[in-house]
Amino acid sequence: MVKYLFIxxxxxAIASPAMAQEEDEFDTVTLxxxxxxxxxxxxxxxxxxxxxxxxxxxxxxxxxxEIAALQGPDLPRVLERVPGLTYSRTGGLGAQTGVRLRGxxxxxxxxxxxxxxxxxxxxxxxxxxxxxxxxxxxxxxEVLRGSNSTIxxxxxxxxxxVASTRADTGLAGAIEYGSDDSLTAAASGxxxxxxxxxxxxxxxxxxxxxxxxxxxxxxxxxxAQWALExxxxxxxxxxxxxxxxxxxxxGELDIDGFPAPAxxxxxxxxxxDTAQTFGSAGAVYDSGPLFLSAAYSFADTSxxxxxxxxxxxxxxxxxxxxxxxxxxxxxxxxxxxxxxxENEWTSYQTLFDSGNNTRIFGAYAQAGIEWxxxxxxxxxxxxxxxxxxxxxxxxADLSYEVAPxxxxxxxxGEGFKAPSLFQLFSDFGNTALxxxxxxxxxLGLAYGERAxxxxxxxxxxxxxxxxxxxxxxxxxxxxxPICDNRPFGTYDNITSAxxxxxxxxxxxxxxxxVVLGAAYAFTDAENRDTGNQLARRPRHALTLSADVSPxxxxxxxxxxxxxxxxxxxxGNFVPLDGYEVLTVRVxxxxxxxxxxxxxxxxxxxTDYQTAAGYATRGRVAFVGARLAL
Numbered sequence: 001m002v003k004y005l006f007i008x009x010x011x012x013a014i015a016s017p018a019m020a021q022e023e024d025e026f027d028t029v030t031l032x033x034x035x036x037x038x039x040x041x042x043x044x045x046x047x048x049x050x051x052x053x054x055x056x057x058x059x060x061x062x063x064x065x066e067i068a069a070l071q072g073p074d075l076p077r078v079l080e081r082v083p084g085l086t087y088s089r090t091g092g093l094g095a096q097t098g099v100r101l102r103g104x105x106x107x108x109x110x111x112x113x114x115x116x117x118x119x120x121x122x123x124x125x126x127x128x129x130x131x132x133x134x135x136x137x138x139x140x141x142e143v144l145r146g147s148n149s150t151i152x153x154x155x156x157x158x159x160x161x162v163a164s165t166r167a168d169t170g171l172a173g174a175i176e177y178g179s180d181d182s183l184t185a186a187a188s189g190x191x192x193x194x195x196x197x198x199x200x201x202x203x204x205x206x207x208x209x210x211x212x213x214x215x216x217x218x219x220x221x222x223x224a225q226w227a228l229e230x231x232x233x234x235x236x237x238x239x240x241x242x243x244x245x246x247x248x249x250x251g252e253l254d255i256d257g258f259p260a261p262a263x264x265x266x267x268x269x270x271x272x273d274t275a276q277t278f279g280s281a282g283a284v285y286d287s288g289p290l291f292l293s294a295a296y297s298f299a300d301t302s303x304x305x306x307x308x309x310x311x312x313x314x315x316x317x318x319x320x321x322x323x324x325x326x327x328x329x330x331x332x333x334x335x336x337x338x339x340x341x342e343n344e345w346t347s348y349q350t351l352f353d354s355g356n357n358t359r360i361f362g363a364y365a366q367a368g369i370e371w372x373x374x375x376x377x378x379x380x381x382x383x384x385x386x387x388x389x390x391x392x393x394x395x396a397d398l399s400y401e402v403a404p405x406x407x408x409x410x411x412x413g414e415g416f417k418a419p420s421l422f423q424l425f426s427d428f429g430n431t432a433l434x435x436x437x438x439x440x441x442x443l444g445l446a447y448g449e450r451a452x453x454x455x456x457x458x459x460x461x462x463x464x465x466x467x468x469x470x471x472x473x474x475x476x477x478x479x480x481p482i483c484d485n486r487p488f489g490t491y492d493n494i495t496s497a498x499x500x501x502x503x504x505x506x507x508x509x510x511x512x513x514v515v516l517g518a519a520y521a522f523t524d525a526e527n528r529d530t531g532n533q534l535a536r537r538p539r540h541a542l543t544l545s546a547d548v549s550p551x552x553x554x555x556x557x558x559x560x561x562x563x564x565x566x567x568x569x570x571g572n573f574v575p576l577d578g579y580e581v582l583t584v585r586v587x588x589x590x591x592x593x594x595x596x597x598x599x600x601x602x603x604x605x606t607d608y609q610t611a612a613g614y615a616t617r618g619r620v621a622f623v624g625a626r627l628a629l
Contacts, residue, residue: 038063038064040451042144044059045144046377047338053407055375055397056397057145057413058146061451062081062082067141069585069587070585071587072135072176072622075138082519083460091221092213092223093208093210094206097129101146102521103534104159104438105125107126108159109156110155110159111161111163112162113162113165117155119299120316121318121347122318122422123422126421132225136206137165141163142160143160145462146442146464149393150364150381157438158415165247166188167198169198169200170629172187173185173627176622176625177622179620181209182209184207184624192233197234198231199232203226205226206226208222210254217256217615221254221255225249225251228247228249230244232245241286242281243283246279250275253272255272256268257270272306273304277298278300279297280296290328290330293327294324296321299319302315314350315351323343326338326340336370338368339365341363341364343360344359347421348422350426352427353425353426362383365380380392381395393413398411405448408445409460414437416435417435419491423470428486430482436467437468441462444458445458456507459504465497465498470494475487494529495528496527501539503520505518506518513552514549515547519542519543532571535569535570543562553589554588555587556586560582560583563579578608580604581602581604581606581608582603582604585597601619601622
C-alpha cells in the first residue's frame with residue numbers, strides 16, 4: 001500500500017504542466033561533459049550519468065581529491081566517510097573484508113569496478129571481498145544506499161558501490177613506506193585526443209609484513225598484491241565511441257586458521273593466493289536525446305589456499321559473463337526514459353565440487369521527469385532466473401527543491417537476490433533455497449552540495465524489510481531434517497530481518513582552507529524471528545574529519561572513527577566492544593607537480609576487533625610522495 005501511495009504522490013508532483021516548457025530549459029548530462037564536476041555525477045541512480053540532485057535516492061560520491069587526501073591503499077578508510085556504511089575484517093590489509101550498507105549483509109551489496117560486476121560466484125555468499133581492492137589509482141567511488149534492483153537487478157538488495165580507476169591524460173605516480181615494512185607504489189598514464197580517442201594504463205604494488213590475524217597469535221601475517229590495468233577509447237564520430245578495459249591483479253595473503261589439536265583460531269602457516277581478471281568492451285552512442293551503451297563484460301576470480309607444506313587445502317574459481325544494453329531517451333522537454341536489458345552467465349567450481357552454473361536475464365524501464373526543481377522516476381524490472389523463474393522489482397524516487405539549496409527527497413525500492421551457486425550446490429548447499437527479497441524506504445532533507453558547497457547537510461530516515469534472508473545453519477548435534485547428510489552445516493531461509501534508522505551527513509568550508517565533515521548513522525538491524533541484533537551491525541557509527549591549510553602548500557588533517565558495541569554472532573552471545581580510532585595526516589606541496597605526505601593511523605593504539613578473534617592494526621606511521629605531470 002505504501003508504495004502505491006508513493007506513486008500517486010509522485011505523479012501529482014510531476015504532472016503535465018512540465019510539458020509546456022521549452023526544450024532549452026532542461027539540462028542534459030552527456031557522457032563526457034568537462035563542465036561538470038565528477039563528484040556531482042552518479043551512475044548508480046539510473047544506470048546512466050545523472051546529477052546527484054536529480055535523484056531522490058541517498059547517494060554519496062567521493063572524488064579523486066578526497067581519496068588522495070586520505071592517503072594510503074586501505075579502501076575502507078575512504079568508505080568510512082559514507083553514512084550508514086560499516087565493515088568487518090579478518091586481519092590486516094588484504095584480509096577478507098565485508099562492507100555493509102544500512103545493516104544489509106555484505107553480499108547484498110552490488111559492487112561494480114569500471115563497469116564490471118566483480119562479485120565472486122565461488123565465494124560462499126557470492127559477494128565481493130573488499131580486501132582485494134585497494135584505493136591506489138582509484139578516481140571515484142559512488143555509494144547508493146537502499147535497494148535498487150529496478151536498475152541493477154539481483155544483488156542490489158542493500159545498495160550499490162561503483163568504483164572507477166583513473167583515466168586521465170598525463171603521468172602520475174606515488175610511493176609510500178611505513179610501519180611493518182609496508183610499501184605501496186602506483187603509477188598511471190594516458191594520452192588522448194578529443195577527435196581520436198584515449199589510451200591509458202596503470203599499475204600498482206602493495207606489500208606489508210603485517211601482524212598476526214589471530215588476536216591470540218604472535219606470527220605476522222603479510223600481504224602482497226600487484227595489479228595492471230588498461231583502458232582505451234576510440235571516437236568513431238562525434239556521437240559514437242568504442243571502448244575496452246582490462247584489469248588483472250594477483251595477491252598473496254598469509255592467513256591464520258584452526259590448527260589441531262585445539263581447532264581454535266591461532267597462528268598457522270597457511271596462505272591464500274588470489275588472481276582476478278576483469279574486463280569489458282563495447283560501444284556508446286550519444287546523440288543528446290538518445291544515449292545507448294552496449295557492452296560485454298566478464299569477471300574471473302580464482303583462489304588457492306595452501307598449508308605450510310604448500311599442499312592445496314582449498315581452491316575455487318568463479319566466473320561471470322554478461323552482455324548488456326543500457327539507454328536513456330529524452331523524447332520531449334523534461335521527460336526521460338531509462339531502459340535496459342542484460343543477460344548474465346555465472347559458474348563456479350572448487351577443489352571439492354565439480355562445479356555448476358546458472359543464468360539470469362533482466363529487463364527494465366523507468367520513466368522520469370526533471371522540471372523546475374522537481375525530479376522523479378518510476379520504474380519496474382523483470383528478472384528471469386534459470387533456477388527460480390521470474391521476479392518483478394519496483395522502484396521510485398522523488399527529489400523536490402522546496403527552497404533555494406534545500407531539497408526534499410524520498411525513494412522506495414525493491415530488492416531481489418538469488419542464492420549463490422555455493423549456497424545451492426556445494427557440499428553445504430541446499431537446492432530448496434528461495435531468493436531473498438527486500439523493500440526499502442527512505443525520506444530525507446538535504447542542503448547544498450557535498451562536493452563544492454560552503455555548507456552541506458543531509459538527514460535521512462530509512463527502513464528496509466527483508467524476507468527469506470539466507471543464513472548458515474550449524475548441524476553439529478542437530479536433529480533438524482535439513483541437516484540430513486550435511487553433518488557440518490548447510491544454508492537455509494531462516495530469517496525475516498528489518499533494518500531502520502537515521503543517517504546524518506555534514507560538510508562545511510567555514511573559511512578558506514578549512515573543511516570540516518561528519519557522517520553518522522543509527523542503525524537498528526534486527527532478526528525479526530528471534531528479536532536478536534544482526535551480527536556485526538553496530539547501532540552507532542560516526543566519522544569526524546577536519547582538514548586545515550594554514551598556508552597554501554600545507555594541509556593538516558585528522559579523521560576519527562567512533563563505533564558502538566555489537567555482536568559477532570546471530571545468537572548475540574559473542575560481544576564486540578565499540579572503539580574510537582584517530583588518524584592524523586599532513587601533506588605539503590613542494591611544487592605544483594610534487595607532494596610529500598605522511599600520516600599516523602590509530603594514534604591512541606586502540607585495541608579493537610571488527611570480527612571476533614581477529615586483530616586489527618595498532619599505531620602505525622607512513623610517509624610518501626606523489627608526482628603529477
